[in-house]
Amino acid sequence: MKKIKNRMKYLPSLYFLLLSPLYLNAQSEQAIEVKEAYKYVGETKIVCGRIVSTKYLKRASGGPIFLNFGRDYPNQQMTGLIWFGRFSEYFTYKPEKFLKRKNVCVKGYISQHEGKTQMEIRTEKQIKLRE
Numbered sequence: 001m002k003k004i005k006n007r008m009k010y011l012p013s014l015y016f017l018l019l020s021p022l023y024l025n026a027q028s029e030q031a032i033e034v035k036e037a038y039k040y041v042g043e044t045k046i047v048c049g050r051i052v053s054t055k056y057l058k059r060a061s062g063g064p065i066f067l068n069f070g071r072d073y074p075n076q077q078m079t080g081l082i083w084f085g086r087f088s089e090y091f092t093y094k095p096e097k098f099l100k101r102k103n104v105c106v107k108g109y110i111s112q113h114e115g116k117t118q119m120e121i122r123t124e125k126q127i128k129l130r131e
Contacts, residue, residue, distance in 0.1 A: 030046070031045075031047070032047055032048070035049070035070060037078045038117045040110050041117065042111070043110055045110055046106070047069075047110070049077065049078070051068065052068050052101070053068045053073060054066065054097075056084065062086060063086075065095050066079055066080070067079065067096075067099060078110075078116075078118060078119065080119055081118050082121045083120070090123035090124060091124045102130075104127050104128060104129055104130060108120060
């Protein structure tokens with residue numbers, strides 16, 4: 001009986017060790033608003049906001065689609081960048097039309113380009129529509 005009691009006193013510590021990675025992972029998965037994205041450059045995050053406008057440069061190299069979050073270009077809070085020429089097979093819709101004026105959450109690596117916050121989007125699985 002004494003052995004069981006000794007083992008039982010370590011049980012809370014064992015639970016902590018086993019569950020803390022799950023807790024930390026859940027913390028890193030918390031969504032942030034698009035206006036806060038600039039604070040997380042260099043990190044992978046879920047960013048939520050409204051796509052105000054889009055621009056598809058079909059004839060440009062790589063066929064980029066720009067999704068302007070929060071405000072219209074050139075004052076956007078963040079740009080979602082889809083290299084549609086390279087990743088079109090990963091989309092079942094035309095992002096520049098379907099996503100315009102939609103509230104979405106996107107998951108990806110936040111970077112900067114010419115002082116503006118951006119996230120590269122390679123597949124529609126990175127994008128979730130919000131109510």
